[in-house]
Amino acid sequence: MKNHRFAERSSTANVPPTLRRCDDSVVLLLDDDEVFQIALSELLQDDGHRVYAFGSVAELPELAALPAVAVAIIDYQLGDSEDGLSFARRLHAERPNVPIIMATAQTSTHLEQSVAAMPYVSLLHKPVRYEALHRLLHERIGLHHAGVHGQPAPAGTGNSHKLH
DSSP, rough: OOOEEEEEEOOOTTSSSGGSSSOEEEEEOOOOOOOHHHHHHHHHHHHHHHEEESSSSSGGGGGGSSSOSSSEEESSSOOOOOOOHHHHHHHHHOOOOOOOOEEOOOOOHHHHHHHHTTTTTTEEEEEEHHHHHHHHHHHHHOOOOGGGGOOOOOTTTTOOEEEE
16 A cells, blocks of 8 residues: 555536535545545545545654644554554644544444543444535534535435445
C-alpha cells in the first residue's frame, strides 16, 4: 500500500444536488482494509470531499504536519499497535475541533461505552450505509441533505450504497 493516498476533489456532475456538500471539506480516512478505504474514498470524493487516506497509524505523518481536516473517519481495529480509540484520543488532544467518526464491524459493550465517554466521537457500524455516513457528516461538519435553494430533499433521493 502507498504511504498515503491524496485524492483531489472530483467532479460532482453525477451527484444529485440533494447529496452535495455545502462547503469544501477535507476528510482524514484511516482504515487498514484497502478495499473499504478505496470504496469509501470514492464515495466521499463523489460527494465533493478531498480525502487523505492512510492504511495505518504508522503511515500517517506527524499530526501537526497534516493539513486542516473537517472530520476524521477512523477504523476501530487497525493493524497497528495503536487501536482506533487510542488514536482518536491522541488526535483530539492535538486537534480538539476535529470531529471523529469511528467505523467498526465490532459490536461490544466495551466499545459502545468507550465511545459514549468520548463526546467528540460518533460510532458508525460496518457495513456502512451511505445514508448513515451522510447523516453523521451532516451532524459533525454541517453537511446538509437540503435540496436546491434550501428546499427539502425529495423523498427517495438517498443513496443506498453499502460498504463492507
